[in-house]
Amino acid sequence: MRYLPLTDDDRRSMLADIGVQNIDDLFADIPEDMRLKELIDLPRHASELEVERQLGEMAARNTPASSAPFFVGCGAYKHHVPASVDHLIQRSEFLTAYTPYQPEISQGTLQYLFEFQTQVALLTGMEVANASMYDGSTACGEAVLMAQRLTRRSKAVLSGSLHPQYRDVVSMLSDLSETSLETLAADPEGTEDIIASIDDETACVVVQSPDVFGRVRDLSAVAAAAHEKGALVIAVVTEVISLGALKPPGEMGADIVVAEGQSIGVGLSFGGPYVGLLATRQKYLRQMPGRVCGETVDANGKRGFVLTLSTREQHIRREKATSNICTNSGLCSLAFTIHLSLLGEAGLMKLASINHANAVMLADALAGIKGVDVLTPSFFNEFTIRVPGRGVDVIEALVDKGVLGGVPVARLVPGEKNLQDFIIVAATEVNTAEDRKAYVKALTEVLS
Numbered sequence: 001m002r003y004l005p006l007t008d009d010d011r012r013s014m015l016a017d018i019g020v021q022n023i024d025d026l027f028a029d030i031p032e033d034m035r036l037k038e039l040i041d042l043p044r045h046a047s048e049l050e051v052e053r054q055l056g057e058m059a060a061r062n063t064p065a066s067s068a069p070f071f072v073g074c075g076a077y078k079h080h081v082p083a084s085v086d087h088l089i090q091r092s093e094f095l096t097a098y099t100p101y102q103p104e105i106s107q108g109t110l111q112y113l114f115e116f117q118t119q120v121a122l123l124t125g126m127e128v129a130n131a132s133m134y135d136g137s138t139a140c141g142e143a144v145l146m147a148q149r150l151t152r153r154s155k156a157v158l159s160g161s162l163h164p165q166y167r168d169v170v171s172m173l174s175d176l177s178e179t180s181l182e183t184l185a186a187d188p189e190g191t192e193d194i195i196a197s198i199d200d201e202t203a204c205v206v207v208q209s210p211d212v213f214g215r216v217r218d219l220s221a222v223a224a225a226a227h228e229k230g231a232l233v234i235a236v237v238t239e240v241i242s243l244g245a246l247k248p249p250g251e252m253g254a255d256i257v258v259a260e261g262q263s264i265g266v267g268l269s270f271g272g273p274y275v276g277l278l279a280t281r282q283k284y285l286r287q288m289p290g291r292v293c294g295e296t297v298d299a300n301g302k303r304g305f306v307l308t309l310s311t312r313e314q315h316i317r318r319e320k321a322t323s324n325i326c327t328n329s330g331l332c333s334l335a336f337t338i339h340l341s342l343l344g345e346a347g348l349m350k351l352a353s354i355n356h357a358n359a360v361m362l363a364d365a366l367a368g369i370k371g372v373d374v375l376t377p378s379f380f381n382e383f384t385i386r387v388p389g390r391g392v393d394v395i396e397a398l399v400d401k402g403v404l405g406g407v408p409v410a411r412l413v414p415g416e417k418n419l420q421d422f423i424i425v426a427a428t429e430v431n432t433a434e435d436r437k438a439y440v441k442a443l444t445e446v447l448s
Contacts, residue, residue, distance in 0.1 A: 073426025125250025133276030136260025223253025244352030265339030289323030
């Protein structure tokens with residue numbers, strides 16, 4: 001028999017204390033169309049062997065990223081992760097370690113988090129970085145809340161080229177706070193005038209580069225306009241490898257930089273866990289969510305590390321916390337640090353160069369197919385194409401031919417009829433000349 005310690009009276013008392021009528025009220029913030037109306041169509045009970053067989057059959061319907069030419073990106077990228085990364089993070093002292101509630105005796109954990117912060121600050125061109133966030137999208141949402149605290153304003157302007165899933169996370173958090181959102185229309189051709197939306201009530205402007213459509217953007221003009229109105233600029237980077245080739249957001253005037261660190265050290269893993277990066281200016285340190293590890297010396301003058309700042313609700317009173325996200329994806333941040341340490345500056349720059357070169361060769365090849373237009377004039381390793389017909393249908397037809405050809409924009413921005421024929425395509429260092437030839441051949445056949 002299951003151990004169920006709560007009685008009906010216990011449950012009624014708990015619900016009354018938090019001010020809701022029933023358990024269903026606890027899920028009121030989840031949109032109605034995302035809630036299950038009935039139980040999942042699975043047996044209520046089965047033997048372990050039966051469960052393994054059924055799940056195996058379900059998994060076999062997937063096309064694994066490693067089994068076909070793979071050109072899918074859009075916030076989650078297939079990169080080569082050296083075997084040494086996984087080997088090192090599986091050491092017992094790393095694999096079993098959790099939040100250092102007694103930080104001073106966790107010197108190894110604190111040191112790698114300190115190194116991680118240093119790497120993130122250098123990559124983004126900022127002065128300070130925290131000890132990681134849950135993922136890129138939640139880091140973006142936390143950055144908007146941080147900007148509101150700093151400016152004491154409520155309005156956030158979101159670029160139409162911000163990843164729609166990042167926008168959705170910000171929107172969800174805004175529903176639970178006093179945030180006023182102005183979200184610009186999806187902008188695959190780079191025509192939006194985000195500066196026109198900045199006014200004296202604006203707390204922050206959220207812009208992405210390379211944006212969700214792959215376009216590399218100069219944030220300097222947006223930053224200057226925002227600062228003139230007393231607003232902050234939040235720069236979003238979903239492909240962190242790009243920082244090995246592009247000017248870092250901090251050098252273009254960004255006040256807060258958030259990024260998804262998955263590309264370095266972390267596999268696709270069916271969508272997670274990933275690792276969020278957040279960096280900012282020194283003067284904003286006290287409002288930065290998460291934790292900060294610092295370097296010091298002990299009583300004997302020996303180098304050591306301490307938890308300098310810890311503003312999560314796990315460590316201080318909830319009402320004074322700047323974040324209540326209770327994980328910092330510690331193992332993923334360690335993988336990030338190990339991989340980036342193995343690459344070094346020269347290695348990262350070379351890796352970025354290979355990514356860009358592969359994407360340019362792919363774009364040139366696809367542009368030669370009748371009916372295909374490459375819409376992104378400047379990109380890193382991802383770009384948008386327009387195809388005849390519905391992008392969703394084209395992608396499904398490519399899958400039938402053994403090629404994972406990208407992400408239809410219609411799946412990210414449903415309901416936008418003018419985006420039905422757009423596909424976002426990514427190329428990384430794992431793509432070979434044979435992969436590109438297979439893509440061109442399959443797409444030519446699909447469109448003929």
